[in-house]
Amino acid sequence: MNWAGLYTVLSGVNRHSTAIGRIWLSVIFIFRIMVLVVAAESVWGDEKSAFTCNTQQPGCNSVCYDHFFPISHIRLWALQLILVTTPALLVAMHVAYQQHQEKKLLVLTGHGDPKHMEEVKKHKMRISGSLWWTYVCSVVFRLLFEAVFMYIFYMLYPGYQMVRLVKCEAYPCPNTVDCFISRPTEKTIFTVFMLVTSSICIILNMAELVYLVVRACARRGQHSSNPSSGKSSFYGHKLSSEYKQNEINQLLTEQDSSLKDMLRRNPGMQEKGDRCSAC
Amino acid sequence: MDWGALHTILGGVNKHSTSIGKIWLTVLFIFRIMILVVAAERVWGDEQDDFVCNTLQPGCKNVCYDHFFPISHIRLWALQLIFVSTPALLVAMHVAYRRHEKKRQFRKGDQKCEYKDIEEIRRQRFHIEGSLWWTYTSSIFFRLVFEAVFMYAFYFMYDGYQMPRLVKCSASPCPNTVDCFISRPTEKTVFTIFMIAVSSICILLNVAELCYLLTKLFLRRSKKAGNRKHHPNHENKEETKQNEMNELISDSCQNTVIGFSS
Numbered sequence: 457m458n459w460a461g462l463y464t465v466l467s468g469v470n471r472h473s474t475a476i477g478r479i480w481l482s483v484i485f486i487f488r489i490m491v492l493v494v495a496a497e498s499v500w501g502d503e504k505s506a507f508t509c510n511t512q513q514p515g516c517n518s519v520c521y522d523h524f525f526p527i528s529h530i531r532l533w534a535l536q537l538i539l540v541t542t543p544a545l546l547v548a549m550h551v552a553y554q555q556h557q558e559k560k561l562l563v564l565t566g567h568g569d570p571k572h573m574e575e576v577k578k579h580k581m582r583i584s585g586s587l588w589w590t591y592v593c594s595v596v597f598r599l600l601f602e603a604v605f606m607y608i609f610y611m612l613y614p615g616y617q618m619v620r621l622v623k624c625e626a627y628p629c630p631n632t633v634d635c636f637i638s639r640p641t642e643k644t645i646f647t648v649f650m651l652v653t654s655s656i657c658i659i660l661n662m663a664e665l666v667y668l669v670v671r672a673c674a675r676r677g678q679h680s681s682n683p684s685s686g687k688s689s690f691y692g693h694k695l696s697s698e699y700k701q702n703e704i705n706q707l708l709t710e711q712d713s714s715l716k717d718m719l720r721r722n723p724g725m726q727e728k729g730d731r732c733s734a735c
Numbered sequence: 736m737d738w739g740a741l742h743t744i745l746g747g748v749n750k751h752s753t754s755i756g757k758i759w760l761t762v763l764f765i766f767r768i769m770i771l772v773v774a775a776e777r778v779w780g781d782e783q784d785d786f787v788c789n790t791l792q793p794g795c796k797n798v799c800y801d802h803f804f805p806i807s808h809i810r811l812w813a814l815q816l817i818f819v820s821t822p823a824l825l826v827a828m829h830v831a832y833r834r835h836e837k838k839r840q841f842r843k844g845d846q847k848c849e850y851k852d853i854e855e856i857r858r859q860r861f862h863i864e865g866s867l868w869w870t871y872t873s874s875i876f877f878r879l880v881f882e883a884v885f886m887y888a889f890y891f892m893y894d895g896y897q898m899p900r901l902v903k904c905s906a907s908p909c910p911n912t913v914d915c916f917i918s919r920p921t922e923k924t925v926f927t928i929f930m931i932a933v934s935s936i937c938i939l940l941n942v943a944e945l946c947y948l949l950t951k952l953f954l955r956r957s958k959k960a961g962n963r964k965h966h967p968n969h970e971n972k973e974e975t976k977q978n979e980m981n982e983l984i985s986d987s988c989q990n991t992v993i994g995f996s997s
Binding site: 459479485490508510511620634635645649 | 737738740741744783784792793794796797798800801804805806807809810813814817821824828832907908
């Protein structure tokens with residue numbers, strides 16, 4: 457399992473994302489993961505071997521390196537990228553669950569043939585209902601992780617600049633010793649680059665959040681101006697058979713338009729198709 | 736995620752490029768990315784380990800290396816290649832958006848869309864017209880800008896493209912002025928000149944592609960103006976609107992390379 461494996465896993469999520477979500481995923485893979493793998497890792501490759509202290513005291517080098525670099529930038533970025541990309545898997549899991557429900561519904565309504573099953577797998581889910589909440593949670597978690605890691609970076613390496621010289625007095629170094637960091641300018645350039653792309657990703661996530669909220673409000677506005685929606689029956693009597701019927705109605709209203717089309721095309725199921733048109 | 740993955744992503748864009756665009760992509764992958772990976776990275780592999788200064792002063796070597804090489808050639812080239820290849824993704828996104836719209840029309844059962852099934856929509860190749868022309872031209876423009884910016888950055892940072900054998904360094908903690916020797920300077924100069932030459936070829940290809948697209952656009956516009964001149968009496972508002980609608984429909988549905996005729 458490496459970055460390519462993660463790419464394979466997340467490409468599937470891409471289909472059910474918004475346009476901004478897809479741009480965010482491209483920025484993550486091309487400008488962060490790829491730059492990390494092809495460029496940044498070689499810059500930090502010799503960070504310990506080329507970390508030199510002006511002393512012959514054995515152990516001083518190791519102790520000072522450990523004191524100034526509790527966790528290397530590369531490892532922090534790798535952790536950040538993994539944690540930031542994984543909330544998208546929540547969405548993937550929810551989509552898989554919804555597809556499973558759709559398949560069950562199709563079997564119940566007598567459309568269990570392989571062609572309809574393939575249709576369910578292929579069509580794009582609309583981000584509405586509970587999927588909307590899952591999607592919004594995943595975006596919020598992404599934002600949270602990005603912000604937390606940027607703060608950790610700032611705490612561990614005050615300012616984002618890498619200095620050439622650090623003065624170390626940790627035991628067993630005698631008195632204060634000058635230690636020199638390898639490639640500080642190149643490291644500063646890459647740190648700033650990764651910081652900028654991280655900020656761009658934060659902005660994209662916020663834009664996506666705003667877009668989702670605005671879309672939900674617009675949809676609610678449409679529903680409230682059309683009171684004869686299927687959902688009003690959801691607040692009716694909770695008799696067992698009516699409740700079951702209401703649940704089926706709710707399932708139907710949450711499905712994607714292609715499924716509605718599928719049912720609508722079959723004239724025997726016209727009644728259920730009519731209920732769907734209220735979404 | 737490495738150069739192979741970038742090749743996979745950009746291979747899809749190839750289908751919707753002009754012939755010059757396809758040549759450019761080939762030059763990029765074979766003469767720049769491949770050379771970088773199989774040759775140049777080895778040449779620069781020991782750049783810091785074999786950077787030797789005539790002093791025993793600890794830290795002097797690190798500081799002098801950092802002073803003369805703020806960012807290594809290899810990293811600059813890697814960044815340049817990433818930035819130069821990504822505008823092509825704008826085109827890929829636009830094509831994907833158009834495909835999505837056509838699939839939607841197809842699903843709604845729109846009679847104006849002449850497709851037998853969704854697989855056909857997936858396989859078809861779009862002509863570079865209308866808004867796609869603008870996206871494509873912008874992507875070429877951005878490529879040119881990035882190439883030029885990186886070539887300037889190279890020139891600015893390394894005072895010309897030649898790698899000297901010896902540099903004199905007097906940054907603290909080096910005592911006075913110290914001689915430092917760069918590893919494999921001639922080989923590095925050869926590869927630097929090679930990469931600059933290929934970069935220039937790519938710039939020329941991009942300029943040629945831009946000219947080609949502009950010429951195609953002017954030819955198309957003059958053809959349309961010529962057709963309109965032959966029917967001056969029919970030029971009223973409703974017909975203009977109908978013509979625009981027809982153009983829109985033909986832009987989105989009919990001007991495609993389909994495998995078979997209806």
